[in-house]
Structure formats: structure tokens, C-alpha cells
Amino acid sequence: MQRKALFLSLGLHILVIGLMFVDFHFTKEYTKAPPAILMVDLTKVKIADKTNLPQKSVAKKQPPKVEPKKEAPKPASKADKPKQEVKAPEPKPQPKEAPKPKDAVAVQPKKEEKKKEASKPASKPKPKKPDYNLKSLLASVEKVRQDTSSSAPQEEQNEKALDNGTEGRMDKILTISDKDFIATKLRDCWNIDGGAQGIEDIVIEVRVLLNQDGSVREATIMNRMNQPAFKSLSESARRAVYVCAKKGDESPFKILADNYADHYSDWKELYLNFNPMDANVF
Amino acid sequence: MKKLLILLFFCWASIVHAELHISVDGAKSDPIPVAITQFSTKTSTELGRLIPQIIQNDLERSHLFRVIDEDAYIQQMDSFDEKPRFADWQAIGAHVLIHGEVSEGLDGKVHVAFRIWDVFAAQQLTASSASTHPDNWRKIAHVIADTIYERLTGEKGYFDTKIAFISEKGNVKNKQRRLAVMDQDGANLRYLTDGKSMVVTPRFAPNMRQIVYMSYQNGKPQVYLMDTTTLATRNLGNFEGMSFAPRFSPDSKKLVYSMSKRGNSDIYLYDLDTSKRTQLTSHPAIDTSPCFSPDGKKIVFNSDRSGRQQLYTMSADGSNVQRISFGEGSYATPVWSPRGDYIAFTKIKGGTFYIGLMKPDGAGERLIAEGWLVEGPTWAPNGRFLAFWRQTPMDRKGNQSAKLYSIDVTGYHEQELQTAGEASDPAWSPLLH
Numbered sequence: 001m002q003r004k005a006l007f008l009s010l011g012l013h014i015l016v017i018g019l020m021f022v023d024f025h026f027t028k029e030y031t032k033a034p035p036a037i038l039m040v041d042l043t044k045v046k047i048a049d050k051t052n053l054p055q056k057s058v059a060k061k062q063p064p065k066v067e068p069k070k071e072a073p074k075p076a077s078k079a080d081k082p083k084q085e086v087k088a089p090e091p092k093p094q095p096k097e098a099p100k101p102k103d104a105v106a107v108q109p110k111k112e113e114k115k116k117e118a119s120k121p122a123s124k125p126k127p128k129k130p131d132y133n134l135k136s137l138l139a140s141v142e143k144v145r146q147d148t149s150s151s152a153p154q155e156e157q158n159e160k161a162l163d164n165g166t167e168g169r170m171d172k173i174l175t176i177s178d179k180d181f182i183a184t185k186l187r188d189c190w191n192i193d194g195g196a197q198g199i200e201d202i203v204i205e206v207r208v209l210l211n212q213d214g215s216v217r218e219a220t221i222m223n224r225m226n227q228p229a230f231k232s233l234s235e236s237a238r239r240a241v242y243v244c245a246k247k248g249d250e251s252p253f254k255i256l257a258d259n260y261a262d263h264y265s266d267w268k269e270l271y272l273n274f275n276p277m278d279a280n281v282f
Numbered sequence: 283m284k285k286l287l288i289l290l291f292f293c294w295a296s297i298v299h300a301e302l303h304i305s306v307d308g309a310k311s312d313p314i315p316v317a318i319t320q321f322s323t324k325t326s327t328e329l330g331r332l333i334p335q336i337i338q339n340d341l342e343r344s345h346l347f348r349v350i351d352e353d354a355y356i357q358q359m360d361s362f363d364e365k366p367r368f369a370d371w372q373a374i375g376a377h378v379l380i381h382g383e384v385s386e387g388l389d390g391k392v393h394v395a396f397r398i399w400d401v402f403a404a405q406q407l408t409a410s411s412a413s414t415h416p417d418n419w420r421k422i423a424h425v426i427a428d429t430i431y432e433r434l435t436g437e438k439g440y441f442d443t444k445i446a447f448i449s450e451k452g453n454v455k456n457k458q459r460r461l462a463v464m465d466q467d468g469a470n471l472r473y474l475t476d477g478k479s480m481v482v483t484p485r486f487a488p489n490m491r492q493i494v495y496m497s498y499q500n501g502k503p504q505v506y507l508m509d510t511t512t513l514a515t516r517n518l519g520n521f522e523g524m525s526f527a528p529r530f531s532p533d534s535k536k537l538v539y540s541m542s543k544r545g546n547s548d549i550y551l552y553d554l555d556t557s558k559r560t561q562l563t564s565h566p567a568i569d570t571s572p573c574f575s576p577d578g579k580k581i582v583f584n585s586d587r588s589g590r591q592q593l594y595t596m597s598a599d600g601s602n603v604q605r606i607s608f609g610e611g612s613y614a615t616p617v618w619s620p621r622g623d624y625i626a627f628t629k630i631k632g633g634t635f636y637i638g639l640m641k642p643d644g645a646g647e648r649l650i651a652e653g654w655l656v657e658g659p660t661w662a663p664n665g666r667f668l669a670f671w672r673q674t675p676m677d678r679k680g681n682q683s684a685k686l687y688s689i690d691v692t693g694y695h696e697q698e699l700q701t702a703g704e705a706s707d708p709a710w711s712p713l714l715h
Contacts, residue, residue: 059403186306191377193346193435194311195666195692197621219403229436235407239377241310242402246372266302273305275703 045212050169130227173263178255190240193274196229204274207240212264216245222271237274287461297548313348314434316341317376317401319402321394323384328418330384333394336423337380339467340441344667345695346453350376371401380430394414396426420469425715438636440662441466444495444711445669446484449473450704453677461495461508461707466662468700474513483527483658486711493709494518495624496526505539507554518552519559525550527571532578538562540570549583549600553657562600564705569708574598575618575642582606582625582642593627595642606644615658618642620712621665624691628657637670639691647665650693660710666691669699669708682691 192199205222219241221234245251255269318338323330333596341347356370362383371379382396395411410429412421421442428439449462460477461484464470474493475481484495493508500526505518505528520524521541528539537552547568551560563569567587574581575595582595588605596603607613611631618625622642629636629649630701637651637659655673662668673684684706699708 014612073348160340166470172428174302182308183304186304187308188310190309191312191314193437194309195690196435196437197623197665227436232434232436235308235403236309236314239402245403269301271301271303273303274309275305275307276309277307 003142015184017181026247173260173266174256178259180253182252183249185247186244186272186274189244189247190274192231192233192238194276196233198227198234199229199233199276201225202227202230202233202276204230204237206234206237206241206272206274208253208270208272210256210259210268212256212261212268214245214251214255215251216241233276234274237272240274241272304667313346314377314381315350315375316347316378316381316430317350317355317356317371317374319382319602321382321384321396322360322362325384325386329392329416330395332425333384333419333423334380334382336420336467337427337430340427343467343697344431346431346435349702350374364398366399366401368399368401368404371399376401378434382426386416387413390416391418392422394422394426396429398430400609406699420465421714424465424467426608438664438713438715439666439667440664440710442714443663444486444714445686445699446474446486446711447671447686447701447705448481448484448707449701450573450706451477454682456681461493462701462705464494466699471702474508479562482707484707484709485529485535486709487530488532488712490714491534492530494530494537496528505537507609515581519557529573529576532576538572538574538581540572543554549581560600562596569594571615573617576620576622580618580642582618584614584616584627593625593640593644606642607640608644609647609648617659617661619661619665619691620663626659626661626668628659637668637689648693650691651687651689651696658707660708662688662710663713669710671706671708673706 013174107261202225205224207222209217211217219238221238223234224230243252248254253270260267302439305391316343318334319331321334333445338349338460342349354374356373357367359366359381360380366379366381375402379399379401380396381677382394385393385395387393391413392415393411393413395409396587397409398407400407401406405503408429410426412425424442431437431439431441433481443462443466445466446461446463449460451460452457459480459482460473461475461481462471462473464472475497479497479499481495481497484493484494491510493510495506495508496503497506499506499515500517500520503524503526504521505525507513508515509516518528518537518539523541523543525539525541528537528670530537535554538555539550539552540547541550546566547570549563549569549572551562552558553560562572562581563583565585566703567585569583569585569587572581572583579598580595581598582593584591585594586592587594591614592605593607593616594603595607606625607627609629609631611629612629614630616627618626624639625642627636627638627640634652635654635656636649637656638647638649640647650668651670651672653672654675656670657673659668659670667688669686669688671684671686673682676682684704686701686705686708687696689696689700699705
């Protein structure tokens, strides 16, 4: 009996471990090259609009005009070495290349750079200048940026990264705020009898086929449940899709047509899971 | 093994599900906007207008529907077979369109056909027809309203029902109480007793063939049965002591009631076929107000065996008694919902009466109505609405007012039920079709 259990346990363990290598999609991420450090200009990129930032930006081909090797690393600030910070001179003006301070918070300078900087003569010191650490960081950031695969200007790089990042499943592309927007609009269109029995256990899946302008071509109830209220409730969910779609500029699907027009093939088929749980008054 | 299968399922699901999924959690509970046109008719124009009016009244009284004013309608539906111009109905905000046709057959009956349209999905939800004697046209309207209600909410309707109640007339010292019955909308009022003896607590048999009630017909309170067709009455038995608070079993074959002997009240079961009487409780406390669960397996009742009136359940044979109410105050007149999910009761606390609900295990107690005196909850057959009666305190002239009310199980939409004069002790019938 014990041997049988042992073999059963062993067999199951082997099966689970095997499945992890074969099926678990997250294991695949370890095979990828570590993603490049990407600078994000927070003043130009709204977090809510770009919440699903790119996993594949490194793998994306660079435009032909960008030739990373030809662009030599630009001299960084001389205030890079910590011991020299007190006497650090004014850095040579590099306004276009120095990222904004808030961008550099998590970036660490590299040791090799410190040696180079140390051999350079210092400029006139300005003892009371308070932002030595900041300058050091800025310089480091600049260096790091040059060491990354792309040497394109920051804005261009960000744009490319964002473009690259919006490839793949629509679930990844659609921002959380846009997803919430669509769900909230649909919730307002969904009218149910909150006192009906057993509705808290009901979930309705509706497949919506959308036209390119965001209008609904077809809404189909995809599942069946045994609860007496399911039929009417599922029809009310389907009705909510049509009612919402007829609201013109207020339609929840218009945001897809407006903001994700290039990804029509990804959202032309939409699956909505309606769950009336919050409507129950008990 | 089961867990392994679940694991495999999730692995598979994560791989194959690549579409855009959005969860819509929650909804609003506003009335459904409905358009009801006048029914097309070739012969009786009056019924073509009256039947939709009854349907509208029924639906609006439920507060689950909002009928859009006819003046807003863009399309005039002249023929029963005319297809709606859905854009016109969408423009006025109607989600559902109801259209019908009334005709008179060679058999002298009125035939009514109707369609329910989903305006936004642009498709017919259902179509049906019914026929009846012309004098019975109100019933056919209620049946159509029930069909609409069921089709759009998923629950049985309650419009083709009757309410039995005690019609009260006169002042406090000399009040006449007669057993009366009416449609749930107040129409077709009919008195079943002459008022010579006091009648209380009427209850319909689930098969609608009888009404049971308590009367002082022979000078002492006893349980009587009335045939709803012939109105013939019979005493359940000239038992020793008082018998009261009767209710039918779900199969209409038995009665459960209280009987008081030598100051002690217990619960009894009476078989209507064999006239056999079985004592279900035997306790020195007062056990009363028994009511069967809809499956007939349990009985809820109230008892003061704990020192104060509380609610208890027991098996139909009297075993397995369990207390289910533990709140402050006293609990009385428990009534099990036809759909089995709630027990309605009267609660007396701090000098105020309440109508409340709780789950059959006593959980989730909610008070949904209150008053100086609110009593006698009774369920609509779909278990979604309740009726009860409310009495006001006596004014300086010695007058009191008693009226019937209905309320949604959610605790909203309390409204007065129209009766001729004062009324108390309502009993909602089962669905009649």
C-alpha cells in the first residue's frame, strides 16, 4: 500500500515538473534576454494610458537610421565620482541629453565610468551648489543610456518602446483605465432585477463582434446555466451591449475605435463576463 | 487527481485564451423601460385599449417595469403582423415592446395574441395567445402580464392571483368582520361570509379548492373549511378547547394548526382525507402559528419556551425542534416563502411592530416594514412580494384605520392595496393559471 502511494506520488511529481517545462508559459520568460533599462519620460507618458508597457521592446528591430555603434558615448558629467563631488565643477552643458532628475532615480552608475571621469580635470568649483548628487546621477544615467542598445534620442526611444510594447494580445495592449471605462459604461447600461433568486451565482459570457467604428455587429450569449433567472438575465446582459453601443460618443466601444484603431484585429472580437453580484441588495 | 486535472485546466486555459476579456461586475436595478401599444383589433376596440391598460397597471405596480407614455411612441402599430421599426422604439428609450391583437372568435370567446420584442436586439422574445369568455377579459390581461413578467425577469408572475382578507366595517366596539376575496389589483371584490360571526386568519389551499379560517361561528374559536366554488363551510372538528392559526400543507391534504387545552397551546396536524389528528408539539409553553416549508418537510412556528416568543423549526413529524431567532423582542406569525429562501415574520420590539425576513436557518434578519401595528405577512406565489396589514392608533373620535399593503422582498416599494373599506389579515392565493 505504501509502495503504491510512493509510486503514485513520484509519478505525479514527475508529471507536474514536466508540465512546468512544457506548458507553464511563465517559464519561457527566463529564456529571454534581460530587458534593457528603459527610460520613461513621466511628463510625457501618462501612467494610466500606458500601464501595459512592453515586454518585447528589446527584441523589436531598430529603425535603419539608428546605428548604435556609430554613436560614440557622449562625455558625461564630471561630477560622477563621489569623492570629487564637493569640488565638482559645473558640468558642461548637455541640456538635450540629460534626462530629467525624476527619471534617474533607480539607475546606478557603472564603475568603469568612474575611472574615466576621475582622470579629467575639474572645472571651477562652486562650493554651495546643492545638487551634486543629482548631477552625479544625471551623468550616470546618461552613461547608462548610451550603454543600452539604442542610442536614439530619449523621446524617440520612448515612442519606439511604446510602439513596440503594444504588440501582442489585446489584453496586454488595453490599459487598465480603458478597460475600467468600458466595464463601467456597460455596468450602467445593464439593468437587472436585483431581487431575483439566485442571481449572485450567475455569470454570463457575451461574445461581441465589433465593427471598425466601434458599433456592434453581433452580441451572442455564450454560456448556459440552470438557474431560472439565467435566461432573462443573460438577455438583459446582451441588451446592455446593444443599449450601450447605441449611445454614440458615450458608447464604451468607441474608445477602442478611437484609441486602438491600429489594433482592430485584436478587439473586433470581445468577450464580456457579466456578473451581477454587486446588484443584489441582500 | 482532481487537483491535477484542475491544474491542467488552468495551464490549458492560460495558453488558449488569447482574446480580449472584460469583466462587468455589478449592474443597476432600475425598472425596465417598456412600451405597450394598444392592441390591434377588428371588432372590439374597447378591449384593445383596456387589456393593455391592465397589463400596464400590473407591470408598473411591481416597480420592476416603467411603461413609457403612449404619447411618446413614434410608430403606430396598426397590425399585429407589422414588424416594429426598432430604431423608432430605441429612440424613445424602450428596451422592450409589447404589441398584441384582440379578436372575437365564432365560439363567442375573446382571443388575444401578443408579441414581446427586444427592441435593441431587434428580435422577438416570445409570442403567445389566449382566449376566454368576454366577461373574463381582466384575467386574460393578468395572464399576459404574468407571461411578460416571467419572460423578462425569469421568475413566475403573480398578477393572476387573488387575495382573501377580512373586510372590516363599523367602529371599534361594534365591528363587522367578513371574509372577502378580490383580484390582486383590487377588482372583482366578493364577500364570502355574511359578517354575523367574526372571522380571522383566512388561508388559501394551494390547490385553491378551499379556504381555511378561524371563526367564532359556534361561540368559540374554531377552524372552518370553505369550498371556494360552492362556499359551503364545515367545522374541522368540535375539538376540546380553542383551535386556531390553521394553514394547509403544500399538497393541500393536511392542515397544521394550534389547539389550546387547559391554557396550553400545542401544534397539531390534521389529515383532511382520514380526519386523523396528530399532536406535533407537547410542551408547557405556548406553541402556535405553524407554517409548512414549500417542500413540506419542515414546519416553522413560534413558541415562548425560551421565556419569550421566538421562532423555531421542526421536521414535519414534530421532531428535531431548533430555535432560529435570537434577536431582541418577540417574534410571531412566521410564514415560509414559496420559493423557500426566506421566512417572513412579525416582530414586536420596543412597542413597535415590524414585518421582517430571515433565512430559514435564522440568518440575515431584515426588517422591511414597521408601524403601530403591522401584522399578518403573506407571500405572493412567486416569493418576491409580501402583503400585510397595518392598523393606525385610535384617534380622538375612537376611529382606527386598517389597510392592506404590499412590499417588495427587497424592502422597497411599499404600496397600499386598494380595498373597499378597511381590511386586515390578507392571504395571497397561488397563481391561478
